[in-house]
Every structure is written in C-alpha cells, then in structure tokens.
Amino acid sequence: MNKTIDDIISFTKHRPWKMPNNKWFWYQEWNDAIFLHYQIEETILRNLVPHYLDLDQINGSYWISIVAFTMNKIHIRNTFQIKYFSNFHEVNLRTYVKNKNKPGVFFLSIEAQKILPTIMANLLSGLPYKYSNIKRSSNSYALLGKRSKIDIEFNIANKIDNPQNIDLWLAERYCLYKNSTVHQNPLEIHHKPWELFHIELKNLNINYKKISGYVNFNSPSLSHYSPGVKVIAWNQ
Template sequence: MKEPIESILRTVGHRPWPIPKHSWFWYQEWNETIFLHYQVDGNRLRELVPRHLELDQFDGEHWVSVVAFTMDQVHPKFTFPIQFLSTFHEVNLRTYVTRDDKPGVYFLSIEAEKILPTFLARMSSGLPYKHSPIIRTNNSYIVRGKRCEIGIEFLKKDKISSPTPKELWLTERYSLYRGKNPDETAMDVHHKPWELFQLEFTKLNIRYAAYDGLVNFGNPNVCHYSPGVQVLAWL
C-alpha cells in the first residue's frame, strides 16, 4: 500500500543529511528492484568518472552496481501520471561518488524501455538515458540494447532483517550526479529505507561492451531484491 507523501517526508532518521528546504518536484516509484553489486579496481574506475567527482569507497573498496527496476507513477507535483509516459522498465549501471562530502551515485549507463519517456528523461535530467528493448516478468529481466545485453532469471529469498553497513552503503543513496559540469550540485532524492531480500539467480548473463574489462558481470559480490520505494525528487 502506498504511503502518504507526508509520511515519506517525516521519515528522515536514516538520511545522512536533511532533505532540501524547498519543495520536491517529481514523484516516482522504483518497483521490483534487483541490485547486483561488484567490487572493481579503483584505478580503472577513475578513468570513467569525471575528475570533479571523488570516487567513494567502503573500507577502501570501489564498487559499481547493475540496478534493474520498473519506474512507475512518474509525474511532477500537482499533476497525475499518464500510463504510457509514467511507467517503464529501466536498467542502470552506476558507481559511487562524493562531492563536498555529499555521497551519491554517478551513472555510467541507463537503459529504458520506452522511446518517448527515454527522450523526456534524458532532456529533463541530463542523465545518460538510452532506449533499449526490455522484457520483464515476475522473475526475469531481458535487455537487448546497443550498449548492453542482459538475461536474468532469479528467485526471491528471505528478508534481510538487519542490513550490514556495506549493504546500506550500497543501497541508501540520496543524491545523483550528472558529471557534466565541475560546478554542478547534487540532484536530491528522498525515500524510506529500502526493504531488502536475499536473491538467488538461476540465470545470469550480463554484457556491457564498454565495461567488460572493468567488471566480471557474471559474478556479483553482493545482490539484493526489493519490492521498491516511493521516491520524491528535487530539481
């Protein structure tokens, strides 16, 4: 059941900094989410991230993640969602950065299912969206795009009652960086904490041609499933 916006805004104890003082602009849901996390070589990663963004680390480790989910109910404040624009499947390849002591994520690639929402998302956010055919069922994800090919089949397992510090570091991120401008500020987002479950793969084939030398996509170090979160985003 959806939480009222007021309840989401009041739930802030898990955040590393306060939510912005001005009003949020976007509402969206990141539903049926799969996280695959990979430890990578920091020197190789440094070549792929703009220099004004510092690589974030957990115990000296650098990470990238494949995150697959269904974007749902996307709409600006005071409007309503339109089905053919507001709901689409998405897969992103992201890494972890910080700027001015504010940790967040930087996207290496974002694939989205529908052409028009992909175009609008790229124009409105400045993030590297590209259209790719995506097929999703309850326990599978298939992407056949120009930048990546993905075939995943999975089983949801037990709920993780107490996520480890590393699991929280990998999932609880509340700012996005575009990386295009050395003077940029973070794009802030807010949601309640992720509800995480263990995950077992029965099929896992992932290939990003541009990043094959960086990541062993067939062997994630950490993985999770979540039913999703309701997200508020600021411009």
C-alpha cells in the same frame, strides 16, 4: 497522494543530511528492484567518472552496481501521471561518488524501455538515458541495447532483517550526480529505507561493451532484491 507524500516526508531519521528546504519537484516509484554489486579497481573506475567527483569507497574497496527495476507513477508535482510516460522498465549501471564529502551515485549507463519517456527523461533530468528493448516477468529480466545485453533469472529469498554496513552503503543513497562541469550540485532525492531481500540467481548473462573487460558481470560479489520505494526528488 497527499497521504503518501506525508508518509514519505515524515520518515527522515535514516537520512545522512537534511532534506532540501525548497519544494520537491518529482514523484516516482522504483518497484521490483534487482541489485547486482561488483567490486572494481580504483584506477579503472577513475577513468569512467568525471574528475570533479571523488570516488567513494568502503573498507578500501570500490563498487559498481546494476540496478534493474520498474519505474511507476512518475509525474511532476501538482500534475498527474500519464500511463505511457509514467510507467516503464529501466536498467542502470551506477557507481558511488562524493563531492564535497556528500555521497551519492553517478550513472555510467541508464537504459529505459520506451522511446518517448527516454527522450523526455534526457531533456528534463540531464541524465544519460538511452532506449533499449527491455522485457521482464516476475522472476526474470531481459535487456538488449546498444550499450549492453542482460539476462537475469532469479528467485527471491529471505528478507535481510539486519542489513550490514555494506548493504546500507550500497543501497541508501540520497543524491545523483551528473556528468557536468557546470551543474555540479546533485539531484536530491528522498524515500524510506529500502526493504532488502537476498536473491538466488538461477541464470546470469551480462555484457556491458565498454566495461566487461574489467568486471566479470556474471559473478556479482553481492546481490539484493527489493519490492521498491516511493520517491520524491528535487530539481537542481
């Protein structure tokens, strides 16, 4: 594990700002990640995001993204993973924000596969985790929850050797903001750059109850696949 951490920490040239000076608190892996990206109208998005956060945009467009992945090996520094709690499927719906010109992400929804890890994640991270029934295979992802219904079938296509600005803007985010007027400092994270691939979508059936009237989730503007990243994270 020490070699893994040293490898992560040694690669920082892609970061938009320096890593925190204090010691990292969490280790986790975000594996087999699917990204589906959608443009959204600014006025609609503004109503979904706390007003202490500024909406981030690229070339005048605003975005939200579905990110479906498998969380692995999550544990606190100087402890070890417990398989049931440390490994589960997750789907989040996120958007792109700034506070004091520091870009990050804000989660509109986070759904996780296991009940007890969901409860613990809520308590320890303060992020909006909810339990959902999630199943996945090597080329499919299915979720049925109170907030959403998601069915994805896909094939992994060619690697993106030269990511465009929009690819990097959507993927390379190094802090997470909460829905809080008290704790406005972000949760800092660090990992190596995402290794991105194109994906061919074979089937897509997505419904987010509160947002589907504003976004056609079955027609993403952009999509990616990544084998994943190894992540260290800090508490606020």
